Amino acid sequence: MPKALTALCVLLLFLGGCFFLGTDRDTAFYALIVGIDLYDDPLISDLSYCKADANGMRAMLLQHGWDDGEITLLLDSEATKSAILSAVESMAQAAFPGDYLFIFYSGHGSYVTDTSGDESDGTDEAIVPVDFDTGDLSTLLLDDELGSALSGCRTEKGVFIFDSCNSGGFIASFFAEGTGARVRYHDIGGARGTGSNGDLDIVNIPVMTASGEYEYSTEDSLLEHGVFTYFLLEGLTWLSADKNSDGHISIRELFDYAEIHTKYYTMRFQNPQLLFSRKFLDILITR
Numbered sequence: 396m397p398k399a400l401t402a403l404c405v406l407l408l409f410l411g412g413c414f415f416l417g418t419d420r421d422t423a424f425y426a427l428i429v430g431i432d433l434y435d436d437p438l439i440s441d442l443s444y445c446k447a448d449a450n451g452m453r454a455m456l457l458q459h460g461w462d463d464g465e466i467t468l469l470l471d472s473e474a475t476k477s478a479i480l481s482a483v484e485s486m487a488q489a490a491f492p493g494d495y496l497f498i499f500y501s502g503h504g505s506y507v508t509d510t511s512g513d514e515s516d517g518t519d520e521a522i523v524p525v526d527f528d529t530g531d532l533s534t535l536l537l538d539d540e541l542g543s544a545l546s547g548c549r550t551e552k553g554v555f556i557f558d559s560c561n562s563g564g565f566i567a568s569f570f571a572e573g574t575g576a577r578v579r580y581h582d583i584g585g586a587r588g589t590g591s592n593g594d595l596d597i598v599n600i601p602v603m604t605a606s607g608e609y610e611y612s613t614e615d616s617l618l619e620h621g622v623f624t625y626f627l628l629e630g631l632t633w634l635s636a637d638k639n640s641d642g643h644i645s646i647r648e649l650f651d652y653a654e655i656h657t658k659y660y661t662m663r664f665q666n667p668q669l670l671f672s673r674k675f676l677d678i679l680i681t682r
Contacts, residue, residue: 423494424682425486426466428453431474431502431525438529439503444614446470448501448558448624455631456497459644460682474502476524476536480544487548496553496600497680501621504559504612507532520564520608522557538565551599552678554646558621560612562604566670601678602670603650605657610665622660623667626653631680645677 430449432442453468467482486496503523521535528534557565605612605623618625627649630636636644636652654667 421493423490424461424465424497425490425494426453426456426461426497427469427479427482427486427499428456428466428497429469429474429479429500429502431471431523433471433525434503434523435472435526436529439523439527442502442614443616444618444620445501447619448621449499451620451628452499452624455628459631459680472525474524475526476534479522479524479536480540483541483544487545490548490550492549493552494550495678496548496550496555498553498555499558500556501558501624503527504557504561505535506561506564506608507535507537520561522559541565545600548600553600554603554678554680555600556603556627558605558612558624558627560606561608561610562606562612563610563666563668564608565604566602566608566668601646603646604668606665607668613661613665615660622665623653623657626656626660629653629656634681643679644681645679647677649680 428449430445430447432444432446434441449468449470453466456466457463467486469478469482483498486498490496500522502525504521505523506520520538522541524534524536526534555565605621612621612623614621615625620628630649630652631644634642634644636648638648638651650667650669654669657665657667
Protein backbone atom coordinates (compact mmCIF):
# COMPACT_ATOMS: atom_id res chain seq x y z
CA MET A 396 0.00 0.00 0.00
CA PRO A 397 1.20 3.58 -0.63
CA LYS A 398 2.93 5.01 2.42
CA ALA A 399 1.65 8.59 2.40
CA LEU A 400 -2.02 7.89 1.92
CA THR A 401 -2.76 4.59 3.59
CA ALA A 402 -3.40 4.20 7.23
CA LEU A 403 -5.46 1.88 9.28
CA CYS A 404 -6.48 3.50 12.40
CA VAL A 405 -9.19 2.06 14.50
CA LEU A 406 -12.17 1.62 16.30
CA LEU A 407 -15.89 2.13 17.65
CA LEU A 408 -19.06 4.01 17.71
CA PHE A 409 -22.64 3.94 18.63
CA LEU A 410 -26.02 5.22 17.97
CA GLY A 411 -29.60 5.47 18.57
CA GLY A 412 -32.58 6.88 20.43
CA CYS A 413 -33.75 9.86 22.40
CA PHE A 414 -32.09 8.91 25.67
CA PHE A 415 -28.60 7.86 26.72
CA LEU A 416 -27.20 4.76 28.32
CA GLY A 417 -25.97 6.40 31.48
CA THR A 418 -22.98 5.91 33.72
CA ASP A 419 -22.69 6.22 37.48
CA ARG A 420 -20.03 5.99 40.16
CA ASP A 421 -20.04 2.20 39.88
CA THR A 422 -19.35 2.21 36.13
CA ALA A 423 -15.86 0.99 35.26
CA PHE A 424 -14.18 2.38 32.15
CA TYR A 425 -11.69 0.48 30.00
CA ALA A 426 -9.90 1.91 26.97
CA LEU A 427 -7.37 0.32 24.60
CA ILE A 428 -5.67 2.68 22.14
CA VAL A 429 -3.27 1.32 19.51
CA GLY A 430 -1.14 3.27 17.03
CA ILE A 431 1.53 1.79 14.74
CA ASP A 432 3.79 3.76 12.40
CA LEU A 433 6.95 1.62 12.29
CA TYR A 434 6.65 -2.08 11.38
CA ASP A 435 9.21 -4.80 12.04
CA ASP A 436 8.98 -6.36 8.57
CA PRO A 437 11.01 -4.26 6.07
CA LEU A 438 8.56 -5.27 3.32
CA ILE A 439 5.74 -3.32 5.03
CA SER A 440 5.58 0.40 4.31
CA ASP A 441 5.84 2.44 7.47
CA LEU A 442 3.14 4.99 8.21
CA SER A 443 3.44 8.57 9.44
CA TYR A 444 0.62 9.62 11.73
CA CYS A 445 -0.88 6.58 13.47
CA LYS A 446 0.98 7.29 16.70
CA ALA A 447 -0.26 10.87 16.45
CA ASP A 448 -3.79 9.48 16.07
CA ALA A 449 -3.39 7.30 19.14
CA ASN A 450 -1.80 9.99 21.29
CA GLY A 451 -4.42 12.48 20.18
CA MET A 452 -7.26 10.11 21.07
CA ARG A 453 -5.74 9.43 24.50
CA ALA A 454 -5.36 13.18 25.15
CA MET A 455 -8.95 13.79 24.09
CA LEU A 456 -10.32 11.09 26.40
CA LEU A 457 -8.36 12.60 29.29
CA GLN A 458 -9.73 16.03 28.41
CA HIS A 459 -13.27 14.67 28.52
CA GLY A 460 -13.21 13.01 31.92
CA TRP A 461 -11.34 9.74 31.51
CA ASP A 462 -8.58 8.84 33.98
CA ASP A 463 -5.10 7.86 32.80
CA GLY A 464 -5.32 4.59 34.74
CA GLU A 465 -8.33 3.57 32.66
CA ILE A 466 -6.38 3.75 29.37
CA THR A 467 -3.97 1.17 27.92
CA LEU A 468 -1.79 2.71 25.20
CA LEU A 469 0.17 0.48 22.79
CA LEU A 470 2.50 2.25 20.35
CA ASP A 471 4.79 0.77 17.67
CA SER A 472 6.92 -2.02 19.19
CA GLU A 473 4.44 -2.49 22.06
CA ALA A 474 1.58 -3.29 19.67
CA THR A 475 2.31 -6.96 18.99
CA LYS A 476 -0.45 -9.39 18.13
CA SER A 477 -0.23 -11.06 21.52
CA ALA A 478 -0.24 -7.74 23.40
CA ILE A 479 -3.30 -6.45 21.54
CA LEU A 480 -5.23 -9.71 22.00
CA SER A 481 -4.24 -9.91 25.67
CA ALA A 482 -5.46 -6.36 26.31
CA VAL A 483 -8.77 -7.00 24.53
CA GLU A 484 -9.34 -10.25 26.41
CA SER A 485 -8.52 -8.63 29.76
CA MET A 486 -10.99 -5.80 29.15
CA ALA A 487 -13.73 -8.16 28.02
CA GLN A 488 -13.26 -10.43 31.02
CA ALA A 489 -13.05 -7.59 33.55
CA ALA A 490 -16.09 -5.63 32.39
CA PHE A 491 -19.42 -6.16 34.11
CA PRO A 492 -22.83 -5.27 32.66
CA GLY A 493 -23.04 -1.48 32.36
CA ASP A 494 -19.27 -0.93 32.23
CA TYR A 495 -17.76 0.96 29.29
CA LEU A 496 -15.33 -0.40 26.67
CA PHE A 497 -13.46 1.86 24.23
CA ILE A 498 -11.14 0.40 21.59
CA PHE A 499 -9.26 2.49 19.04
CA TYR A 500 -6.83 1.20 16.40
CA SER A 501 -4.72 3.17 13.92
CA GLY A 502 -2.35 1.30 11.63
CA HIS A 503 -2.32 -0.92 8.56
CA GLY A 504 -5.32 -3.06 7.76
CA SER A 505 -5.97 -5.78 5.21
CA TYR A 506 -8.13 -8.74 4.27
CA VAL A 507 -7.34 -12.34 3.36
CA THR A 508 -9.26 -15.30 1.99
CA ASP A 509 -11.48 -16.89 4.62
CA THR A 510 -10.33 -20.46 5.23
CA SER A 511 -12.81 -21.37 7.99
CA GLY A 512 -15.96 -20.83 5.93
CA ASP A 513 -17.64 -18.52 8.46
CA GLU A 514 -17.58 -15.35 6.34
CA SER A 515 -20.47 -14.73 3.96
CA ASP A 516 -18.27 -12.57 1.74
CA GLY A 517 -15.42 -15.09 1.63
CA THR A 518 -12.84 -12.84 3.29
CA ASP A 519 -11.44 -12.29 6.76
CA GLU A 520 -10.64 -8.70 7.65
CA ALA A 521 -7.53 -8.02 9.70
CA ILE A 522 -5.53 -5.42 11.49
CA VAL A 523 -1.76 -5.58 11.08
CA PRO A 524 0.19 -5.79 14.34
CA VAL A 525 3.74 -4.48 14.51
CA ASP A 526 5.23 -8.00 14.42
CA PHE A 527 3.34 -9.12 11.31
CA ASP A 528 5.51 -11.27 9.03
CA THR A 529 4.61 -11.03 5.34
CA GLY A 530 5.66 -14.65 4.95
CA ASP A 531 3.20 -15.90 7.59
CA LEU A 532 -0.43 -14.80 7.34
CA SER A 533 -1.15 -16.31 10.76
CA THR A 534 0.64 -13.30 12.25
CA LEU A 535 -2.22 -11.01 11.12
CA LEU A 536 -4.89 -10.27 13.74
CA LEU A 537 -8.15 -11.43 12.12
CA ASP A 538 -11.68 -10.25 12.87
CA ASP A 539 -12.42 -13.85 13.93
CA GLU A 540 -9.74 -13.60 16.62
CA LEU A 541 -10.99 -10.24 17.86
CA GLY A 542 -14.53 -11.62 17.94
CA SER A 543 -13.38 -14.62 19.94
CA ALA A 544 -11.55 -12.40 22.43
CA LEU A 545 -14.73 -10.36 22.90
CA SER A 546 -17.29 -13.18 22.80
CA GLY A 547 -17.67 -13.46 26.56
CA CYS A 548 -18.05 -9.71 27.08
CA ARG A 549 -20.85 -8.89 29.54
CA THR A 550 -21.38 -5.23 28.70
CA GLU A 551 -23.15 -3.66 25.72
CA LYS A 552 -21.82 -0.17 26.33
CA GLY A 553 -18.90 1.43 24.53
CA VAL A 554 -17.52 1.82 21.04
CA PHE A 555 -14.88 0.21 18.78
CA ILE A 556 -13.18 2.53 16.27
CA PHE A 557 -11.05 1.28 13.38
CA ASP A 558 -9.29 3.87 11.24
CA SER A 559 -7.75 1.52 8.73
CA CYS A 560 -7.90 0.36 5.14
CA ASN A 561 -10.69 -2.13 4.47
CA SER A 562 -11.98 -1.53 7.99
CA GLY A 563 -15.61 -1.57 6.85
CA GLY A 564 -15.18 -5.31 6.48
CA PHE A 565 -15.26 -5.64 10.26
CA ILE A 566 -18.98 -5.02 9.86
CA ALA A 567 -20.80 -7.93 8.26
CA SER A 568 -21.30 -7.07 4.60
CA PHE A 569 -24.84 -8.39 4.35
CA PHE A 570 -26.32 -6.00 6.93
CA ALA A 571 -29.12 -3.84 5.60
CA GLU A 572 -28.17 -0.21 5.18
CA GLY A 573 -29.74 2.30 7.55
CA THR A 574 -30.88 5.84 7.02
CA GLY A 575 -28.68 7.92 4.76
CA ALA A 576 -26.97 4.90 3.13
CA ARG A 577 -24.00 5.33 5.44
CA VAL A 578 -25.07 3.59 8.63
CA ARG A 579 -25.25 -0.17 8.64
CA TYR A 580 -27.59 -1.46 11.31
CA HIS A 581 -28.17 -4.94 12.62
CA ASP A 582 -31.06 -5.91 14.84
CA ILE A 583 -28.93 -8.25 16.94
CA GLY A 584 -31.59 -9.03 19.48
CA GLY A 585 -30.09 -12.22 20.89
CA ALA A 586 -27.44 -13.40 23.28
CA ARG A 587 -23.91 -12.17 22.72
CA GLY A 588 -21.48 -14.66 21.34
CA THR A 589 -23.91 -15.86 18.65
CA GLY A 590 -22.81 -13.60 15.80
CA SER A 591 -23.92 -14.70 12.36
CA ASN A 592 -20.37 -14.83 11.02
CA GLY A 593 -16.83 -13.95 12.03
CA ASP A 594 -17.31 -10.20 11.88
CA LEU A 595 -17.81 -8.06 14.96
CA ASP A 596 -21.58 -8.54 15.06
CA ILE A 597 -20.66 -11.08 17.70
CA VAL A 598 -21.00 -8.40 20.39
CA ASN A 599 -23.72 -5.81 20.98
CA ILE A 600 -21.31 -2.88 20.94
CA PRO A 601 -21.30 -0.28 18.14
CA VAL A 602 -18.45 -0.41 15.63
CA MET A 603 -17.20 2.66 13.74
CA THR A 604 -14.90 2.27 10.76
CA ALA A 605 -12.99 4.88 8.78
CA SER A 606 -13.66 3.36 5.37
CA GLY A 607 -15.66 0.81 3.45
CA GLU A 608 -14.74 -2.83 3.12
CA TYR A 609 -12.64 -2.35 -0.02
CA GLU A 610 -11.48 1.25 0.50
CA TYR A 611 -8.23 2.79 1.62
CA SER A 612 -8.15 4.78 4.83
CA THR A 613 -5.94 7.78 4.17
CA GLU A 614 -3.58 9.84 6.28
CA ASP A 615 -2.68 13.38 5.31
CA SER A 616 0.50 15.42 5.77
CA LEU A 617 -1.41 18.70 6.09
CA LEU A 618 -3.64 17.33 8.83
CA GLU A 619 -0.78 15.28 10.37
CA HIS A 620 -3.30 12.57 11.20
CA GLY A 621 -5.38 9.93 9.55
CA VAL A 622 -8.20 11.87 7.89
CA PHE A 623 -11.03 10.14 9.76
CA THR A 624 -9.27 10.37 13.12
CA TYR A 625 -8.47 14.04 12.53
CA PHE A 626 -12.15 14.82 12.25
CA LEU A 627 -12.99 12.63 15.25
CA LEU A 628 -10.52 14.69 17.28
CA GLU A 629 -11.80 17.94 15.79
CA GLY A 630 -15.34 16.95 16.70
CA LEU A 631 -14.28 16.42 20.31
CA THR A 632 -12.39 19.73 20.45
CA TRP A 633 -14.50 22.50 21.96
CA LEU A 634 -17.44 20.07 21.65
CA SER A 635 -17.63 20.84 17.93
CA ALA A 636 -19.68 17.69 17.28
CA ASP A 637 -22.27 18.57 19.95
CA LYS A 638 -25.13 18.95 17.49
CA ASN A 639 -27.88 19.38 20.09
CA SER A 640 -25.79 21.75 22.26
CA ASP A 641 -26.36 19.79 25.47
CA GLY A 642 -22.72 19.99 26.57
CA HIS A 643 -21.94 16.35 25.78
CA ILE A 644 -21.03 14.37 22.68
CA SER A 645 -22.64 11.04 21.89
CA ILE A 646 -21.16 8.42 19.63
CA ARG A 647 -23.79 9.14 16.99
CA GLU A 648 -23.00 12.87 17.06
CA LEU A 649 -19.28 12.21 16.77
CA PHE A 650 -19.69 9.77 13.88
CA ASP A 651 -22.01 12.12 11.99
CA TYR A 652 -19.47 14.95 12.33
CA ALA A 653 -16.45 12.87 11.29
CA GLU A 654 -18.29 11.09 8.50
CA ILE A 655 -19.48 14.17 6.65
CA HIS A 656 -16.10 15.93 6.94
CA THR A 657 -14.17 12.82 5.90
CA LYS A 658 -16.31 12.32 2.82
CA TYR A 659 -15.94 15.98 1.86
CA TYR A 660 -12.17 16.09 2.45
CA THR A 661 -11.52 12.90 0.47
CA MET A 662 -14.11 13.69 -2.23
CA ARG A 663 -15.99 10.52 -1.24
CA PHE A 664 -12.89 8.40 -1.77
CA GLN A 665 -13.35 7.27 1.84
CA ASN A 666 -16.78 6.42 3.26
CA PRO A 667 -16.96 5.75 7.02
CA GLN A 668 -19.32 3.05 8.30
CA LEU A 669 -21.22 2.49 11.54
CA LEU A 670 -22.72 -0.68 12.99
CA PHE A 671 -25.25 -0.54 15.78
CA SER A 672 -28.32 -2.34 17.01
CA ARG A 673 -31.54 -0.40 16.50
CA LYS A 674 -32.55 -1.44 20.00
CA PHE A 675 -29.69 0.53 21.52
CA LEU A 676 -29.92 3.96 23.03
CA ASP A 677 -27.13 6.41 22.19
CA ILE A 678 -23.93 6.36 24.23
CA LEU A 679 -21.98 9.35 25.42
CA ILE A 680 -18.28 9.53 24.64
CA THR A 681 -17.69 12.49 26.96
CA ARG A 682 -18.14 12.24 30.72
